[in-house]
Amino acid sequence: xAEPLLKVESVVAGYGDIxxxxxxxxxxxxAETVCLVGSNGAGKSTLLRTIxxxxxxxxxxxxxxGKDIAxxxxxxxxxxxxAHVPEGRRLFGPMSVMDNLLMGAYxxxxxxxxxxxxxxxxxxFPILAKRRDQRAGTMSGGEQxxxxxARGMMGRPKLLxxxxxxxxxxPKVVETIGEVVAQITREGLxxxxxxxxxxxxxxxxxxxxxxxxxxxSVIGPTSELAQNPAVRQAYMGISPA
Numbered sequence: 429x430a431e432p433l434l435k436v437e438s439v440v441a442g443y444g445d446i447x448x449x450x451x452x453x454x455x456x457x458x459a460e461t462v463c464l465v466g467s468n469g470a471g472k473s474t475l476l477r478t479i480x481x482x483x484x485x486x487x488x489x490x491x492x493x494g495k496d497i498a499x500x501x502x503x504x505x506x507x508x509x510x511a512h513v514p515e516g517r518r519l520f521g522p523m524s525v526m527d528n529l530l531m532g533a534y535x536x537x538x539x540x541x542x543x544x545x546x547x548x549x550x551x552x553f554p555i556l557a558k559r560r561d562q563r564a565g566t567m568s569g570g571e572q573x574x575x576x577x578a579r580g581m582m583g584r585p586k587l588l589x590x591x592x593x594x595x596x597x598x599p600k601v602v603e604t605i606g607e608v609v610a611q612i613t614r615e616g617l618x619x620x621x622x623x624x625x626x627x628x629x630x631x632x633x634x635x636x637x638x639x640x641x642x643x644x645s646v647i648g649p650t651s652e653l654a655q656n657p658a659v660r661q662a663y664m665g666i667s668p669a
Contacts, residue, residue: 431494433458433618434479434510434587439488439498441478448474450642451488456587456635461609461619463633463650465626465663471642472622473515476589479620480512481505493586507535511585513576515592515622521565525556525575528564532582542582549578552608570601577605581612588612590621594628606632626663630654638663 432455442448448471456462464472477483479490481502490498497505506512511532519528529549533542550557553574559567564575573593580588593609594602609619609632623629630636630650638646638659646659653659 432456432491433460433493434620435489435491436475436479437489437491439475439478439485439490441474441483441485441488443474443483447486448642449478449485452639452642452644453488454637454644454647456618456620458586458618459613459616460635461613461621461633462635462637463629464620464622464637464639465624465629466639467663468624469641470639472639473591474642475639476512476514476591476620476622479505480510480589482512503535506583506585509584509586511580511583511588513580513588513590515595519564519572519576519579522563524561525564525567526560528575529556529579529582532579533584535583545582545584549581552611553578570597570604573597573601574605574608577608581617585617587618587620590619593621593623593632594625602628626659627654 434456437453439449439452440447452475466472478485481500484499489496492508492510497508529546536542555571556575556578559571613619633650636650636653637644
């Protein structure tokens with residue numbers, strides 16, 4: 429079996445004396461979309477921040493593309509091929525859409541390829557082409573989320589992590605973004621997404637990781653998790669028959 433693209437093993441992490449993650453282990457294969465689900469405060473965003481280097485793990489290992497990245501700087505992890513689309517999008521509001529996209533490529537020096545990738549982002553998200561000179565902070569929430577995802581992809585990552593993909597967005601926008609996620613996965617990009625709407629998460633991802641108060645309670649194909657009575661009751665509001 430091929431080595432996973434990302435392998436998280438027994439990771440313990442948190443904020444100072446407050447531990448949030450307790451021995452978290454899971455992996456992501458190349459060209460795989462994995463969803464991370466759980467209730468508020470379960471540690472989903474903390475896990476993404478730990479993988480991207482914003483939080484240093486207290487113990488455990490994080491291997492990416494065969495190399496140990498646990499405790500590396502966010503810049504080094506981005507350079508290694510992991511892009512993080514944070515909760516709330518965190519765009520540079522006064523800057524134009526195009527300038528925001530270019531910020532995603534700030535570590536790159538291949539100018540011609542950057543131009544090609546810009547064109548590709550505007551093809552994937554046609555609304556951004558219409559908004560290219562508009563200040564990012566004046567766009568709708570859905571348009572900002574598309575811009576944030578495109579900005580992450582401008583770094584040419586091997587793994588794209590998206591925190592709260594659908595939060596506050598209209599169903600049609602979520603559908604559009606979901607189609608892009610499916611397309612980029614088919615093209616070879618791995619995706620780890622955090623999603624409060626479990627039904628949406630299971631539609632977008634092939635594998636699910638359920639996080640419960642900082643510990644993983646179950647991992648499996650989303651087709652199986654969608655039929656798991658405990659998952660259905662806890663996260664989908666469906667009581668056992």
